[in-house]
Amino acid sequence: MKLSVEQWPAAYGERAQPRKGFFTDTSICIGCKACEVACKEWNQVPAEIEGFSGNSYDNSRSLGANRWRHVAFIEQRLPADANEGASLVQTAERGAAVEGGLASYQEGDGMRWLMASDVCKHCTDAACLEVCPTGALFRTEFGTVVVQEDVCNGCGYCVSACPFGVIDQRQDDGRVWKCTLCYDRLKGDMEPACAHACPTDSIQFGDLEELRERADARVLRLREAGQDRAQLYLAGADDGVGGAGAFFLLLDEPEVYGLPPDPVDTVRDLGSIWTATAAAAVALGAGLVAAVFGGRR
Amino acid sequence: MSSGGAVRGAALSDDADHGAVSYHGQPVLKEPVWGWEIPCYMFTGGLAGASAGLAYLAGVRGSNTLAQRAWLTSLAAIAASPPLLIADLGRPGRFFNMLRLFKVTSPMSVGSWILSISGASVGVAALHAATGRFGRAAAVARPAAAAAGLGLSTYTAALLSNTAVPAWHEARGTLPFVFGAGAAVSAGGACAAATPVDCAAGARRLALGAAAAELAATAVMERRLKLHGEVYRRGKASRYSWVSRACLVAGAGLLGARGARSRPAAVAGGALVAAGALATRWSVFEAGTQSAADPRYVVEPQRRRLDG
Numbered sequence: 001m002k003l004s005v006e007q008w009p010a011a012y013g014e015r016a017q018p019r020k021g022f023f024t025d026t027s028i029c030i031g032c033k034a035c036e037v038a039c040k041e042w043n044q045v046p047a048e049i050e051g052f053s054g055n056s057y058d059n060s061r062s063l064g065a066n067r068w069r070h071v072a073f074i075e076q077r078l079p080a081d082a083n084e085g086a087s088l089v090q091t092a093e094r095g096a097a098v099e100g101g102l103a104s105y106q107e108g109d110g111m112r113w114l115m116a117s118d119v120c121k122h123c124t125d126a127a128c129l130e131v132c133p134t135g136a137l138f139r140t141e142f143g144t145v146v147v148q149e150d151v152c153n154g155c156g157y158c159v160s161a162c163p164f165g166v167i168d169q170r171q172d173d174g175r176v177w178k179c180t181l182c183y184d185r186l187k188g189d190m191e192p193a194c195a196h197a198c199p200t201d202s203i204q205f206g207d208l209e210e211l212r213e214r215a216d217a218r219v220l221r222l223r224e225a226g227q228d229r230a231q232l233y234l235a236g237a238d239d240g241v242g243g244a245g246a247f248f249l250l251l252d253e254p255e256v257y258g259l260p261p262d263p264v265d266t267v268r269d270l271g272s273i274w275t276a277t278a279a280a281a282v283a284l285g286a287g288l289v290a291a292v293f294g295g296r297r
Numbered sequence: 298m299s300s301g302g303a304v305r306g307a308a309l310s311d312d313a314d315h316g317a318v319s320y321h322g323q324p325v326l327k328e329p330v331w332g333w334e335i336p337c338y339m340f341t342g343g344l345a346g347a348s349a350g351l352a353y354l355a356g357v358r359g360s361n362t363l364a365q366r367a368w369l370t371s372l373a374a375i376a377a378s379p380p381l382l383i384a385d386l387g388r389p390g391r392f393f394n395m396l397r398l399f400k401v402t403s404p405m406s407v408g409s410w411i412l413s414i415s416g417a418s419v420g421v422a423a424l425h426a427a428t429g430r431f432g433r434a435a436a437v438a439r440p441a442a443a444a445a446g447l448g449l450s451t452y453t454a455a456l457l458s459n460t461a462v463p464a465w466h467e468a469r470g471t472l473p474f475v476f477g478a479g480a481a482v483s484a485g486g487a488c489a490a491a492t493p494v495d496c497a498a499g500a501r502r503l504a505l506g507a508a509a510a511e512l513a514a515t516a517v518m519e520r521r522l523k524l525h526g527e528v529y530r531r532g533k534a535s536r537y538s539w540v541s542r543a544c545l546v547a548g549a550g551l552l553g554a555r556g557a558r559s560r561p562a563a564v565a566g567g568a569l570v571a572a573g574a575l576a577t578r579w580s581v582f583e584a585g586t587q588s589a590a591d592p593r594y595v596v597e598p599q600r601r602r603l604d605g
Contacts, residue, residue: 072320152387156331156385164326255596258319276454284447288350289354292360
């Protein structure tokens with residue numbers, strides 16, 4: 001059963017704009033967090049001090065109601081043979097030297113530092129929007145997904161529906177918040193604050209079609225250059241969320257960055273969910289009849 | 298782990314001995330933000346819905362005392378429901394926004410309408426049962442309340458299943474049966490306690506049959522969940538699951554053995570099975586939270602799906 005909400009572009013007719021999105025090329029992210037800062041400033045997102053995490057350079061931890069861009073830092077020790085053709089013994093020796101404090105990661109082994117700026121994916125099939133009972137979440141004329149803060153009543157359903165753990169409730173406020181892809185700036189023909197602030201163009205904003213072509217070419221170049229784990233994430237239309245408005249070029253598997261490897265829009269299973277629920281309701285009715293009529297009064 | 302191991306948290310994805318890769322061990326999903334009101338509502342909604350069905354059928358059979366007590370039970374439970382739901386909202390003053398739309402992709406929207414219809418029809422039916430007034434309206438309201446009650450008893454399972462929370466979503470085939478049985482257990486137990494024992498045979502049969510059904514449905518659900526069944530053997534989910542089984546077995550035993558003769562035994566047995574049904578909802582609720590909090594329950598099945 002295909003259940004869906006009327007969406008972009010059909011709902012907008014002539015006012016529909018080309019679908020806009022982000023291509024986040026993590027291979028050139030330098031972890032400067034300018035995107036986090038620019039997002040907070042432009043959108044007036046409240047501060048939230050969480051203290052020292054111990055997770056590399058990441059002290060903002062994750063996306064949430066008060067963090068609409070989040071830069072992840074992953075420190076990996078690649079086996080040296082991945083770069084230099086070292087033997088297993090050599091690799092182990094280098095590893096031991098590092099463990100023993102005799103060498104830095106750079107000297108002792110192949111250290112890899114991954115950085116990636118995460119954001120709301122603005123899914124094609126957006127579970128948050130589909131489960132929202134009030135219609136507070138809607139799809140804009142740019143094909144992005146935005147919360148209307150004057151409608152949201154803080155029911156929290158979207159929080160559990162999002163397969164990426166993006167949208168969340170703001171504690172003192174009660175409503176849910178997330179990236180709007182700078183809906184206000186888009187309306188004024190400006191690019192989102194994070195993309196504008198990104199010094200390396202790791203965050204690229206534009207028409208989704210064009211971004212996808214650019215990403216295809218980029219991942220091909222990286223593979224040729226020996227980055228054999230380089231991959232596009234959510235760039236097609238054939239994944240569990242129908243592709244995303246914000247997609248990524250990753251240098252390792254998605255779960256390394258805290259992203260689900262095969263996210264699925266829960267509403268794809270809603271047909272079977274309603275069927276099972278109807279069957280259970282019928283079974284309950286049968287049970288009630290059996291109990292009331294199945295013996296003495 | 299050999300030198301391919303990660304410095305902290307993140308590991309290379311093809312390391313042979315990693316359990317599941319995660320980002321510094323952090324959750325992938327957000328934990329549900331719902332408070333204690335929600336499992337309580339899943340209980341009161343089920344109690345109200347199944348009691349309405351019991352009341353209607355008892356009335357059809359001519360068991361008027363049972364019917365009357367069941368309508369009043371249903372009224373009490375349904376009256377408690379909206380306050381629980383509204384209290385859990387981040388913006389309680391905006392609860393009426395729930396009825397801005399009717400949206401089939403949102404079981405919460407569908408449920409808001411079911412609850413509204415149930416509340417109105419149970420109200421009329423119970424008013425008639427208590428006072429004898431509004432007979433003509435009650436004749437329409439009774440079957441409407443019974444039918445809406447079936448939905449009210451089970452839609453909450455659709456609501457939980459229609460999320461990204463692994464222990465809920467993966468239970469989508471069986472959870473409605475667990476909740477439907479639980480609703481019947483609580484209605485049977487509450488009405489067996491609220492009705493003189495000579496008139497409560499139908500309620501007792503319902504409580505006993507449904508307690509067996511709930512135990513069976515829960516066992517099937519946990520087995521079918523495979524990896525995610527693990528969460529039912531951990532933490533709060535496990536503790537509530539034990540309480541649930543103990544209450545259901547003890548309460549059903551008491552109701553079956555002495556419920557037909559002794560009102561105190563019927564009250565105690567009815568309260569126990571109802572507590573069992575409430576504990577099952579808590580167990581399912583906590584299991585969902587636990588499965589969302591652990592990245593392993595999110596990443597591992599997805600990775601396996603991708604790798605075929």
